[in-house]
Amino acid sequence: MKIKAVILDDEAHSIETLQWKLENYCPEVEVVATFDDAQKGLQYLKSNPPDLLFLDIQMPMLNGFDVLEELGPALSFDVIFSTAYDQFGIQAIKASALDYLLKPVQNKELKEAVEKYIRKRAAAPGFREGQLQGLMENVGAEHDGKIGKVALATRESIEFVDPQEIVLCSSDSNYTMIFLSSGRKKLISRTLKEFEDLLTPFNFYRPHNSYLINLSKVKEYIRSDGGYIVMDNQMKVPVSKSRKDELLARLQ
Numbered sequence: 001m002k003i004k005a006v007i008l009d010d011e012a013h014s015i016e017t018l019q020w021k022l023e024n025y026c027p028e029v030e031v032v033a034t035f036d037d038a039q040k041g042l043q044y045l046k047s048n049p050p051d052l053l054f055l056d057i058q059m060p061m062l063n064g065f066d067v068l069e070e071l072g073p074a075l076s077f078d079v080i081f082s083t084a085y086d087q088f089g090i091q092a093i094k095a096s097a098l099d100y101l102l103k104p105v106q107n108k109e110l111k112e113a114v115e116k117y118i119r120k121r122a123a124a125p126g127f128r129e130g131q132l133q134g135l136m137e138n139v140g141a142e143h144d145g146k147i148g149k150v151a152l153a154t155r156e157s158i159e160f161v162d163p164q165e166i167v168l169c170s171s172d173s174n175y176t177m178i179f180l181s182s183g184r185k186k187l188i189s190r191t192l193k194e195f196e197d198l199l200t201p202f203n204f205y206r207p208h209n210s211y212l213i214n215l216s217k218v219k220e221y222i223r224s225d226g227g228y229i230v231m232d233n234q235m236k237v238p239v240s241k242s243r244k245d246e247l248l249a250r251l252q
Helices: 012-025 038-047 064-071 090-096 107-123 129-143 192-202 241-251
Strands: 003-008 029-035 052-056 078-083 099-102 150-153 158-161 166-172 175-180 185-188 204-208 211-214 218-222 228-231 236-238
Touching: 003 012, 003 038, 003 107, 012 029, 012 107, 029 038, 038 064, 052 064, 064 078, 078 107, 099 107, 150 185, 166 192, 175 192, 192 204, 192 211, 204 236, 204 241, 211 228, 211 236, 218 241
Parallel strands: 003 029, 003 052, 052 078, 078 099
Antiparallel strands: 150 158, 166 175, 166 211, 175 185, 204 211, 218 228, 228 236
């Protein structure tokens, strides 16, 4: 028996890629509808519930969590989230939803997620009210402009850290080196701009094109040598002339 699936993602190329992967690696799944408009997808889902919904998180107007809230807690189908961003409390999603896929979606992970659905369907079909409620409570912080953890994804693992565990981030071409208060560092395959967008609301500031710092971890500002910052971990961070005044205002 085919698993009827719907894909809801605001990026057409992501829909096409996922649909192709499902056809070639998960033949037990039949994609019955795709939507790049959250409102249209929502209306379809209300009257045509599938077995499985592949739901993007970051979408304009309505994001993935908004879609679930509109559908209500008593869903008759399971949800697999997909996201290209780490800021959406992936640990909460993993604990409360059927599964999640981090873009770009890997074939092995997609197959494992579908196999998880098949195992679950035999025991307890449907996205239960308690699961959805738990998910919305866990990710509610994102709607309030706060996040519990940041997911730092490498090829080996995904580590979840509190933003205040991050002392600073430094640019390394298309990668970012994350320096943690424990003294450890992690090289993440995301640009410094992505981390700036994620962390700026949480008291982070970019004093230089190559650095993003946690303002609560600043130990000292040194006026000599053009001006630089000493962080709690003793690292020295240069300050661009154009950003010095704003930085000092933020630190006062």
